[in-house]
Amino acid sequence: MTKRTLIADLLKRPEAGGTHTVAGWVRSTRASGDVAFIVLNDGSNLSGIQLVLERATVPDFDNLSKTGTGTALQATGELVTSPAAGQQFELRVTALTVVGNADPDYPLQKKRHSFEYLRSIAHLRPRSNTFGAVFRLRSKLAQAIHQFFSERNFLYVHTPIITASDCEGAGELFRVTTLPPNGAPRNEGGSIDFGQDFFGQKTGLTVSGQLEGELFAQAFGNIYTFGPTFRAENSNTARHASEFWMIEPEMAFSDLADDADLAEEFVRYLCSFALRECAEDMAFFDQHIEKGLIQRVRAVAEANFARMDYGDAITHLQKAPVSFNFPVEWGLDLQTEHERYLTEQVVGGPVFVLNYPKDIKAFYMRQNNDGRTVAAMDLLVPKVGEIIGGSQREERLDLLEQRIDELEIPKEPLWWYLDSRRWGSTPHAGFGLGFERLIMYLSGMENIRDVIPFPRTPRHAEF
């Protein structure tokens, strides 16, 4: 078909002039006598471009000047400097083709819709301003994450989605099966015979690629995963989805301090990237979603992240002149209210809390010499609290096995994980970042359902 120019590229031209063809969807139409104005959006930017139609030059002006919202158009015309405020260029149209009609039933007429309503038309909402901006940000951030690791020579590994192991028992698993729901084969005792299931055993959807990622770090040094993970938790909150994407880097020959260094560099990189490469969309979020967003993100991009021991954090919280809903005591986990107090009131910026009590952390975290803490870290940021969790891993086989036994975790299914400590074991560390949490943090969007193209939550798997 006729080569079209992306509107974003057209608007980046240093000066007006030249004949160009664009194609997209009508956001609004306004006629005034012998002139009509159509805002056309092709998804490449937020604002689209204004098409100017004049009766004298555009055949079928009467019909075209009433083009409905949602119509797909192809327009050719001259790029001219716009007399209107808020836009540098507009397109003075010489030829206009209706590619696909939209009647007045189109559900995305130009007016404000609630996010809740827009979720029910998730197949159309990307054509709205807010969701156009959200999914452009999501795409650019994903690409930036690959670029960050690629520049640092981290190897990207696709860890398995279907798994027979349950990393850290982090949540309830979705079961994956091809057994017939009715009349599955049974063992002599009457229980289901998973030996006859597709994989010859009971399998589920992964909750984390970390354990397999560690294996690859023991061969390639620095690696990362970036893929979907799953939690079958039956909870309906604005921050939990059943299917979400996670980034998990892992570094051999590294300790907890190296891990925090990487997390700090990573978060600052992504904040700077969003401000620089998604400027128009970030300005939209700042204006329409969360006032002050850009200042908040810039503060993180420019901060030196503080580091604080868990023990000191507890002391700060116990001295705090505020009353918390949840108890504060050495040995208890921090709740969001505590995390926010630490990052917002005590530090006034991002802070790593380090070395948590071992009894509230996973079996694979490295035991510190004090016998009661492990080399874990959480990164806390203003407004949300924890955004990254990580740790140095226990690389000493005897201590790892001892901890697994203490927690009564079955050791045999982890033979391959233990093997990675058997030959050429190295100190290593990594962290996990929920991709959707990051997008929410950078956009100000407050419901995880509004940063995932087609969200999966309890009782919802539409589209």
Add this chain to the structure above:
Amino acid sequence: MTKRTLIADLLKRPEAGGTHTVAGWVRSTRASGDVAFIVLNDGSNLSGIQLVLERATVPDFDNLSKTGTGTALQATGELVTSPAAGQQFELRVTALTVVGNADPDYPLQKKRHSFEYLRSIAHLRPRSNTFGAVFRLRSKLAQAIHQFFSERNFLYVHTPIITASDCEGAGELFRVTTLPPNGAPRNEGGSIDFGQDFFGQKTGLTVSGQLEGELFAQAFGNIYTFGPTFRAENSNTARHASEFWMIEPEMAFSDLADDADLAEEFVRYLCSFALRECAEDMAFFDQHIEKGLIQRVRAVAEANFARMDYGDAITHLQKAPVSFNFPVEWGLDLQTEHERYLTEQVVGGPVFVLNYPKDIKAFYMRQNNDGRTVAAMDLLVPKVGEIIGGSQREERLDLLEQRIDELEIPKEPLWWYLDSRRWGSTPHAGFGLGFERLIMYLSGMENIRDVIPFPRTPRHAEF
């Protein structure tokens, strides 16, 4: 910990000199009198670096000169020009630390192992030459794919993994459930009550993100997906896995010719990229996996891809002076033997076959005016046959609905897909590329199990 330099970066230095620290795993050790040579690999390249230990300068020389394969070491020394053939630099060691021991039980001793054996130790095989090269190639290609689309302003979209729809009925679905395997709730009639399952309906793992990708193309113009897809086929071949990654671009305002243009540009880009950015690993594949590989890949990188109608392809095959195992007749699908004959014998290079009979293609492909073909395309390449399949999609609502009815596909579950043709519909086209097939093509590896970190196939979900 002490900052280490990646061996790949060290070997890229323009000249010898300077003191550097590296860390990695021992591939081989060889002692000769008062000198010992250790090849250390950190995964950043294929060859690693040679450490030179001299009795006079390295304490504990007697023990260190017998360091076993698989041991993790940290070494500091001076980068010097190597007198040995095949390597420019070596490291004259001044300090050496054993980070993690490896006893002689280490399963990856320096000798040839069969790929089949190495599959049983998939947690260790990345430390071998072949699998180091394979997974470096896999990582760099994945990053290159994001770069290709990012440079062209394609939006990356994460389409859902858990789905209630079955795109094109492409294969058997894995079921995703949280219902108890024993005693699932039942309807009055006795059938399983999926209304009580996690998502309130029967759900499975996606076989393609195309349909959802099309929705996003109708908002953002040019988009792509890159994520895991699943097939519950109980077939054990060297080319099928139950879990694999797929790339699926989709372009609005585009027809079949545009689609072929993009596919050609994409494949040539990736071939050139592999030759340029993975040169050492590609040379290894050429030498040890498939003689002539580099020449084969370069031929594709430099070719102009031919285009041929399905009807002409049938005529060529019917005139062919060879006997095929499968029949050749207008209306039948092409088999690999036919595809290879066309690309290897008729064209002598990559060829798109266009416009297949509609009865052998999916419901969503655009009907041509002849009433019997659709705007489908397959890209055939020497050695393997089909590597990409795509089509222009049917954007005309009436024709799409008619085809769905003809094929007796339930229409109601596709309401959202049909909606995308209801308002502002546009001609659009896309294709799918199996990522593992691409890696096999570029590396010469012949079993899909050997290009996936932890492959999932019938009865196999280890690690």
